[in-house]
Each structure stands twice: as structure tokens, then as C-alpha cells.
Amino acid sequence: MVTKEEICNEMKEAILAYDKAKCIELAKQGIAEKFKAIDLINDGLTPAIQALGEKFGRGELALPYLMVGAETMQEVLNYLLETMPKGEYKPKAKMVLGSVKGDIHDLGISIVEAVFQANGIHVFNLGKDVPKEKFLAKAEEEGADIIGCSALLTGTLFEQKVMANFLKKQGLREKYIYLIGGGACPSAQWCEQIEADGWATDVLDALSVAKKVLAEKKGIEI
């Protein structure tokens, strides 16, 4: 008879081997054996993706591998979440992420999603060309801690300010950590001007900014 530890270890190994099919099969086996889904997440998925995140942080893993790992984790996580009561899974932090309205680039946010997931921040990736209302609605629905807006084009950079103003008008600016990033050259000056909580143009810098602001504003240590 298989134990919970064995299943969790094998799930971890499957993620480290980028074997999505095997990981899902193991998760299903774990549920069939009546193990708690939350334990499979905490002891199987989370340490594996964190291990990949650490390797990436040390420069020992290329981004595509991390993204495959994150993709695998997300798929297995979605399956496990369906088997458990809503709200039981409590990641350390939640983030709603997307490219601003009019911006059709989503490679950068996919990278941020993978790296943040690997570091314990559960990411709801809304994709590209996301209107401000959609960012806020998802954040409210999921109880997010962070809203992250990316802009690759200088012509869409102003949408980051639009989002900040929208949050203010709704009286919700202080409720969320608002981070900006992307290749449209946001800067410390722009960040200050639109009163965002942090900025980055590089994924590892974005992670350290997010960690810092989460600790300062929400008391969450990642």
C-alpha cells in the first residue's frame, strides 16, 4: 500500500522531471487513496516548484524549464482544487497579473507567473489586453494581495496610470499592492508619479520587489 509521503515524493520527482502526465496520474492516485488534496499540494507540489525556483534564482535553470514546471504544477493544482472545498487552499500570497489594455504581449507575464508561482505566490494570469475592470474583478473574487500590470509598448504605458487611478476612484488603492513592469521602460520616476508600490523590468528584480512590499505592507514573508 502506498503512503502519502511516497505519493508526495513521486509527485515532486515528476515535476522535477517535467513529467506532467505522471504527476496528474499520481495526484489522482493520491485522491483515490483518500489523502487530503491540501497535503498533496503542500508536500508534493509546493516543494518541487520551489526547488525549481531556487535553481532558476541561482542561474542554474533556463526559463523554459521553469515554465514547464510551473505549467505542470498549475495543471495538477487545478485538478486538486476541484476536489477540495473552496478556500481550503491558502497560498502565502495571491496575485492577479496581466498585460494592460491594448497591449498584446504576454511572454513577460508568463515568465513572471512561472517565477512567482515557484516562489509561493499564487498567480492568476489574465493574459494580454486586459481592461482595468477585469483586473479588479478578479482581484476581488480571489482575494488577491497584488495586482500586477505589464506594459511592453510605450504607447500602452499610460494604462498603468489608468489602473492606478481606477483603484483610487474605487477607494481600493490601499487594499492592493500595485506593481508595474514590462519592457516599456517603467522607471522609479514613473512608479513614483503614478503612486505604484514597486516596479521592475526584470523578473528576478520583480520577485525581490514583490517580496519586500508583501513584507512591508501585508506582513507576508515569502
Added chain:
Amino acid sequence: MKKGERIRYPKMNRMWRIASKEDLEIIDNAAYHILSEVGVHIDDKECIEYLKDAPVKIDEKELIVKFPEYWIREMIAKAPRSYVLAGRDPKWDLLVKSYQESYFNLFTSGSTKLYEWDDNTNQWNSRIPGEADVIRGFKMVDAIDAYDGFFGTPVEDVVKTNEGLPAELHTAYNKMKYSVKHGGPCAITEGAMVEWDYLGKLAAEVQGGFDELKKRPILASLPSCIGPLQSTRQNFWATVGGAKYYMPTYPYWGGTAPFTGPATGPAMVAMGVACTHYCIALSEYLAPGTPAIPWPNTLTTDPQSGQLAMTPFLNIGDGIGAQVYQDLYGLPVAGCAYCLTSALDEASASWALALITQLLWGVNVQQVGSTPQAFIFETIPMGETLVNYCKQHLFELTENFLNIDNEHLALDLIKEVGPKGMFTTKPHTLKWIDQKMGLFWRSNDWIHEHSDQWLAKGAKTWTEICRERLKELDKHEVTPPIDKDVDERCNALLKQADEELALF
């Protein structure tokens, strides 16, 4: 590429050729003409004595020797096409198998002055280097896997030289003690055979005896014609000393256009090949079968400043000369890529260009030459990045990248991903993203972040980043250390050499 990982050069299936075989033959014939009709000035009667049984024409009054073509050809034919350039540790033996497949980088500078950055005054300070600096350089080069060994020394022990001691012997031994890699040529410039005898004994002690030294030569000689067809006694002794102690030889020409060499390219190459032919022939005459790695150097001097200049011609001329040896004689060749300036931003640009152009036309043993006017330690990590950058270029000329087959064209994958998809996490991408394939190389010390982030973090220059790496390199321990008994015996030899050879 991970830090510390040793990346090898790929086989060069697409080496660039500068001149046609017909052109190379014209240059080679010109070189024979120079040797047989103009001859070489050997400035010492005792040296000329070594050639008394060879079929050469000696003008005893002018000390000029003329060499028949057939004899030079006969001698060059004795040079092996494959051989070992040994390290102290056999793991670092460089196996030169053929000119199409063996490529190595040897660090060098040979500077007699040292520039060090002073953080307090924010300026470079100049000083005379001593033994501690020499050792520091050897250990740093030992720590960097991109360097396969040494071509001389990063910096000379000028303090000892000024004391009248045989500094080059101390430097040669320190190189074998503070690195496990191939030592390359030793520049014994003053002493005669007695100094070469000490050098041979030191090398034999380190390699485990003369028989072992013959099989695994750790040091080499560097004979040359220093001026226009001029072989000085010091350079002659280099050939004799090297031959006596089974050392491979790196024959080259030290003439520079437009002063000690003609001002046109083909003439420079012909002179370079002639002088290099002469040095090879002499080595093979004295010790048949000596590995000879020709370096038909074609230096130029800036006609306005009188300083050596890293002109494009150096790379092109050296390349044509090298291809004479590769394509007409099947010999692996040496080349030099120096940064001939103290301004590192300028140096690194010309250095990278010299490295890559020479590699593209197939130089086998390449000198990674740091600033020879005044050595700067920061160039050691800087050269590492440039060497690896050049290897990246070469990878992209190999079957790893340019194999035009179904796997590499990936039409099925392109169809599968379609117009809206992403390639990022596809198995094909994961397979080919391996950095060892060379396609996705990244330097350890270049700026990869966005300019604004770089600015926010202090806008460090590459030189400053390299300077920070020096602290890490200084911690390197040479493994394995030299055997204690060997060290004692070598120190006793050096003490004896100091007593015997001291100038004052």
C-alpha cells in the same frame, strides 16, 4: 554556460579560408626564395657552428646563412602533425590531434609593468611587478577553465630581474607550481645553454624525470627571427635549449611593418613564413620530431606613434600564414590575439575581434594576450568571457546549429505551434535549449538586466565587474599542489641557479 564548466571547441567543419591554395603556394615559394637567395643573419659564430654539417651556404664574414629549399622542406616534414602539450596534471594535457579538430587558448601578456586600480584615489597606479604578482596571475589563470594553459606569463618578475637574478627560471617554476596547466613557452632571453639546462632540470623534476618530460612536455621554446631575417644568439639558444629538453617549439617572426618588415601584406606574410620555416627547420635538424606549432606573426607598428598596433592586418596576415602551414603542410598552428592598449573598453573590442577572426580561420593554439604594455589583472576574467563568447560563435558554425535536416528545420513543430502559439515549453525547445549546445550561451559577467535596473544598481562597468571577480579568483587553491619533495628539489636548483647566474 555554468561558471567553472569547461567548454571545448567544436570541430571546425566550416573553417574560413582567406587565400586560395594557389595563393598560399605563391607565398610559400616566396618564403623559400627569401631563405635561399637572401638568407638569415645569425649573429654568433658559435651558433652557426651548429649548422656546419647542414647543406647550407654560410657567409662567415657577414654571418649570413642561406638555406636550400629541399633541405627546409625535408626538415619541416619531420615535424609531427599530432602531439601532446602537457600540463602538470594529466587532466590538463592538451591533445593536439590535427589542425581541423584541436583548439586551445593559452593566456599571456609578459608585461614588465603592472597597473592596479586604487579605490581611494579612483585612478590606476603603476608599479614594478614582483614574484607575488607573478604567482597571483598563475593562480588566477589556473582557476579559469576557459584557459587551457599559458603562453609565457601574465606578468614578469621585474623585481628579481632588477636584482640580477635569473627571474625567468623562477617564473617558469612558479608557473608549474601554481598551476596544473600547460606552461607553454619560456622566454629565456639572456642566459645561454646553462640557463636552459636549469630549465630542463626543473621541468623534468616536475614531470617525474626526463623520460616523462619527453612524453609529456610541460614547457616549450619560443625561437624567432626578431628583426628582418635576423636570428640573435638568444633566439638561437632557445632552439638549441628546447631541442635538448624535448620541448615543443613555437617558431615565429617578430618583425613589424613598416620598420623591420615591408609595408605590404603579401610581403609581410612571405617574410613571416620564411622566418618561421627557418626556425622549424633548425628545431627539426637539432631534434627530429620536435612538435612545432608555427606562429607566422605579421606585426604592425603605428607609423605615427611608433607603438605596436592591433591593426586588422595582424589578424589577416597571421591567418594567411597560418593557412600556409595548415593547408600545405598539415601542421596545427599558433596565433596571437592581444589587446594592445591600456584602455580596457577599447582593448576588449579589438581583443574580441582578434580572437574571433583568428578562430574562424582555424588557429589551433591561440594566445589570449592581455595588455603587454602594462598588465592589468582585470583582463584575466575579461579574457575568459571573450574566449567563451568566441566559442559560442564557433558553435553556431557547426553541426550543432547549421545541420540542415528535419530535426533542425523543425517544420513539424512550427506547424504544431501554429501562428498564435508559443515554442517556449515544447519538448523540441527543451531539448535544444541546453546551453552546452552553444546556442543560448550567456556570459557570467555581462549586463543582462534592463538599462534602468543597471543604472539603479550603480551602473557598473565591465571592468568594475571583472575587478570584483578578482577577489573570488584570489581564493583559488591549485589542485593538486606540487609534491613537497619536488618542491624542495626545485628550490635547491633555483638557489644554485641564483648563485651561478647572478649578474651582480
